[in-house]
Amino acid sequence: xxxxxxxxxxxxxxxxxxxxxxxxxxxxxxxxxxxxxxxxxxxxxxxxxxxxxxxxxxxxxxxxxxxxxxxxxxxxxxxxxxxxxxxxxxxxxxxxxxxxxxxxxxxxxxxxxxxxxxxxxxxxxxxxxxxxxxxxxxxxxxxxxxxxxxxxxxxxxxxxxxxxxxxxxxxxxxxxxxxxxxxxxxxxxxxxxxxxxxxxxxxxxxxxxxxxxxxxxxxxxxxxxxxxxxxxxxxxxxxxxxxxxxxxxxxxxxxxxxxxxxxxxxxxxxxxxxxxxxxxxxxxxxxxxxxxxxxxxxxxxxxxxxxxxxxxxxxxxxxxxxxxxxxxxxxxxxxxxxxxxxxxxxxxxxxxxxxxxxxxxxxxxxxxxxxxxxxxxxxxxxxxxxxxxxxxxxxxxx
Ligand SMILES: *Cc1c(COP(=O)(O)O)cnc(C)c1O
Numbered sequence: 396x397x398x399x400x401x402x403x404x405x406x407x408x409x410x411x412x413x414x415x416x417x418x419x420x421x422x423x424x425x426x427x428x429x430x431x432x433x434x435x436x437x438x439x440x441x442x443x444x445x446x447x448x449x450x451x452x453x454x455x456x457x458x459x460x461x462x463x464x465x466x467x468x469x470x471x472x473x474x475x476x477x478x479x480x481x482x483x484x485x486x487x488x489x490x491x492x493x494x495x496x497x498x499x500x501x502x503x504x505x506x507x508x509x510x511x512x513x514x515x516x517x518x519x520x521x522x523x524x525x526x527x528x529x530x531x532x533x534x535x536x537x538x539x540x541x542x543x544x545x546x547x548x549x550x551x552x553x554x555x556x557x558x559x560x561x562x563x564x565x566x567x568x569x570x571x572x573x574x575x576x577x578x579x580x581x582x583x584x585x586x587x588x589x590x591x592x593x594x595x596x597x598x599x600x601x602x603x604x605x606x607x608x609x610x611x612x613x614x615x616x617x618x619x620x621x622x623x624x625x626x627x628x629x630x631x632x633x634x635x636x637x638x639x640x641x642x643x644x645x646x647x648x649x650x651x652x653x654x655x656x657x658x659x660x661x662x663x664x665x666x667x668x669x670x671x672x673x674x675x676x677x678x679x680x681x682x683x684x685x686x687x688x689x690x691x692x693x694x695x696x697x698x699x700x701x702x703x704x705x706x707x708x709x710x711x712x713x714x715x716x717x718x719x720x721x722x723x724x725x726x727x728x729x730x731x732x733x734x735x736x737x738x739x740x741x742x743x744x745x746x747x748x749x750x751x752x753x754x755x756x757x758x759x760x761x762x763x764x765x766x767x768x769x770x771x772x773x774x775x776x777x778x779x780x781x782x783x784x785x786x787x788x789x790x791x792x793x
Pocket of ligand 1: 485486487488490511514554558583585586604605606607608617618619
């Protein structure tokens with residue numbers, strides 16, 4: 396039984412995270428059921444005909460829709476305050492489908508340079524192969540946006556805060572320029588999560604997530620989500636997804652529903668730990684730079700305050716002594732794990748220049764501030780004193 400939409404909309408966000416989209420079966424289970432089924436059966440041939448001719452709204456095949464995945468999508472809509480949502484197998488499936496479904500050969504797309512490596516690959520390698528022309532700009536420079544958006548444009552793609560530089564791009568300002576050029580604005584909201592930043596309220600049209608990150612947040616499974624208007628999700632995205640098949644598995648939807656139930660609690664504590672770690676790192680010898688949007692030294696600190704509810708879960712810093720010392724620091728950690736994932740309950744550290752961003756030419760890495768001494772720390776939910784002690788001992792031994 397689905398709960399009435401108006402009732403769900405009247406709930407406060409914390410209630411929506413726990414109960415949004417809940418659709419109990421006849422068995423009255425407490426927790427959402429996993430509908431592990433690829434297909435659905437019909438009582439008569441006429442029912443199948445009606446389903447395929449869109450005369451009735453029902454489940455046909457799990458590449459199109461599935462009850463557990465629907466619950467995840469409905470809960471995401473409530474949390475994001477978005478009219479519609481489509482879940483995908485991974486975050487990259489969400490990024491690709493969100494753009495591929497609405498561009499065609501001859502179209503122009505503009506993206507910011509400081510984005511997740513695979514997103515940049517889609518913008519600069521895959522879309523151009525299909526005849527889509529991409530312009531890459533420095534997301535912080537509104538003049539570059541203005542120049543690029545003088546031409547009619549189909550789509551704008553932004554990641555803010557960016558990975559790993561933690562640049563904050565002005566979503567409202569870029570959306571205004573993009574809309575004047577006829578573009579739909581897609582925001583990769585992974586670093587902020589729906590708890591900290593609501594791009595649709597700032598003027599964006601479409602929000603994409605890697606649910607693998609904070610939404611699961613416990614290192615268990617992959618997933619993605621695309622949110623936007625009903626017209627976009629139903630008429631543009633749905634046919635693209637239905638026929639290309641990047642759908643989320645019911646099991647992963649169930650894991651992610653459990654993740655959403657504690658998302659706000661976890662994000663709030665992650666942010667407290669990250670702010671604490673950033674302040675601690677700022678006072679340490681042996682580092683040349685600490686970047687966290689919550690630090691007053693961050694160049695877009697004021698914008699971050701306006702655009703986000705808190706400053707996020709990731710801190711980056713440069714160790715004095717280049718790659719060699721950065722590696723010694725990583726190898727000296729006893730608690731914090733070396734891993735390229737982020738947004739996890741476990742604190743994770745990575746060296747972007749040799750891992751997530753190793754594919755980029757050295758000059759592009761330099762333009763993004765990804766030096767050989769840069770370390771990215773995703774601050775987990777362990778006791779902050781243990782995190783700080785581990786950082787201090789690893790830095791001392793490096
Ligand atoms: C991880 C990540 C992605 C890709 O998500 P997957 O679930 O790994 O496919 C996209 N954008 C950002 C900002 C990410 O951190």
